[in-house]
Amino acid sequence: MTRRQRRMVLVLVLIGGVGIAAALTLEAFRNNLLYFISPSEVVAGKAPPGRAFRLGGMVEKGSVKRAKGSLKVQFVLTDFAHSVPVVYSGILPDLFREGQGVVTSGHMGPHGVFVATEVLAKHDAKYMPPEVADALKQAKRTTTSQVGAKP
Amino acid sequence: MWLFFHKLGSPKHFYQLAGRMIPWFAWACALLMIAGLIGGLVLAPPDYQQGDSFRIMYLHVPSAWMSLFIYVTMAVSSAIALIWKMKMADIIAACSAPIGASFTFLALVSGSLWGKPMWGTYWVWDARLTSELILLFLYLGYMGLLVAIEDRRNAARAGAVLALVGVVNVPIIHYSVQWWNTLHQGPTVTKFGQPSIAASMLIPLLLMGLAFTLFYMTMVLIRARTAVLTQERRSQWVRELIEHHE
Numbered sequence: 001m002t003r004r005q006r007r008m009v010l011v012l013v014l015i016g017g018v019g020i021a022a023a024l025t026l027e028a029f030r031n032n033l034l035y036f037i038s039p040s041e042v043v044a045g046k047a048p049p050g051r052a053f054r055l056g057g058m059v060e061k062g063s064v065k066r067a068k069g070s071l072k073v074q075f076v077l078t079d080f081a082h083s084v085p086v087v088y089s090g091i092l093p094d095l096f097r098e099g100q101g102v103v104t105s106g107h108m109g110p111h112g113v114f115v116a117t118e119v120l121a122k123h124d125a126k127y128m129p130p131e132v133a134d135a136l137k138q139a140k141r142t143t144t145s146q147v148g149a150k151p
Numbered sequence: 152m153w154l155f156f157h158k159l160g161s162p163k164h165f166y167q168l169a170g171r172m173i174p175w176f177a178w179a180c181a182l183l184m185i186a187g188l189i190g191g192l193v194l195a196p197p198d199y200q201q202g203d204s205f206r207i208m209y210l211h212v213p214s215a216w217m218s219l220f221i222y223v224t225m226a227v228s229s230a231i232a233l234i235w236k237m238k239m240a241d242i243i244a245a246c247s248a249p250i251g252a253s254f255t256f257l258a259l260v261s262g263s264l265w266g267k268p269m270w271g272t273y274w275v276w277d278a279r280l281t282s283e284l285i286l287l288f289l290y291l292g293y294m295g296l297l298v299a300i301e302d303r304r305n306a307a308r309a310g311a312v313l314a315l316v317g318v319v320n321v322p323i324i325h326y327s328v329q330w331w332n333t334l335h336q337g338p339t340v341t342k343f344g345q346p347s348i349a350a351s352m353l354i355p356l357l358l359m360g361l362a363f364t365l366f367y368m369t370m371v372l373i374r375a376r377t378a379v380l381t382q383e384r385r386s387q388w389v390r391e392l393i394e395h396h397e
Contacts, residue, residue, distance in 0.1 A: 007234045014315055022319045026330075033331045035277040056332060093271030095200060103334055120270045123200065125339040127208075127348040133199030 036103045043082040047108055055084065055114055056103040056122065064098055077104070077114070088116040095121035160237045162379045163388045169372040176372070180365035183358050190355030198352075205352075207265045212340075212356060213363040214258035218286060219321055221251030221367060225293075226318040229311035239375075241307040242382070244314060245297055246374035250367055252290035259283060270334060278327035279335035282320060289317040303382075 036056035057077035064075045072089045104116035191209035198205040225244045232240035263273045300306035340346045
């Protein structure tokens with residue numbers, strides 16, 4: 001083996017070793033790296049009891065209820081398998097709307113209600129002009145109404 | 152091919168070749184950037200959800216791409232320098248670091264400014280944002296290491312090892328949004344199948360990406376030329392060059 005080949009092997013071993021070490025470390029910290037957990041995990045009892053954590057999911061359509069004269073808001077977070085009711089008092093981000101993904105942080109209150117102290121909006125990876133979005137919505141509506149019209 | 156590789160490795164040939172390439176890269180970069188900016192800021196339609204705020208993407212996304220691209224370039228040059236003992240590869244790696252650090256900083260700041268109106272916060276410690284911050288520290292650590300060690304060859308070797316160790320962070324940054332739940336959204340352009348972005352918005356983004364790449368190439372060649380002159384100041388060809396200028 002020439003010296004150059006030996007150096008080549010050394011560089012490869014270095015990268016491989018660091019790669020394996022990183023993979024093992026990340027695997028060990030797997031759960032700590034999750035920024036938020038889903039409603040299904042909360043229902044399955046995986047939420048840390050009595051401790052603050054983050055809950056992420058989709059705001060269920062038609063579930064947002066605002067209290068008159070205050071910033072209190074109530075909604076249901078869902079991952080389409082399970083859902084968790086959330087109460088929050090404060091200013092919501094611009095992108096907060098029904099059918100939109102959000103990440104809330106807080107703790108489980110009584111009766112399985114999540115008491116949020118912060119609500120962040122998670123925007124999707126789709127970018128399109130408003131006319132296209134409207135057209136897509138229109139197309140969806142017509143197809144669903146056609147399906148619904150069938151006997 | 153090998154001849155080209157060897158010629159590139161010789162400081163004198165690199166100096167001459169880079170000098171001829173710089174104006175081409177610079178002009179191409181300027182034209183593409185103007186086209187990309189007009190396309191992105193004027194011609195592209197506003198987003199259906201984010202309105203005009205999404206336009207910061209034309210700065211944020213290419214910066215983030217470059218932060219990764221430059222790091223990989225640095226790591227590859229470092230590997231070449233370690234294995235083939237090529238002086239020019241060390242110079243390219245060292246000259247790339249401050250440019251890469253600047254792009255990383257730009258990506259973090261523009262992302263933060265974008266996050267406030269859209270997510271509702273400037274910063275969160277999710278996997279994507281945290282790993283990009285670690286990338287900035289890697290760049291800064293690399294630059295610090297090169298300055299801290301006085302002997303030039305030792306400094307280059309230590310820096311090369313650090314650059315190679317740090318390259319493990321690059322796939323982590325790229326895949327962080329798929330491996331873990333993050334506040335940062337998933338990939339838009341590099342998705343399998345169709346990118347989930349309208350063509351009128353995507354084309355300016357790609358133009359900006361190309362313009363940023365050319366900007367990096369222009370900058371790194373200018374910096375490397377200066378570094379070559381400083382390093383080879385005692386050699387015959389540099390002396391002749393200076394006398395010729397006087």
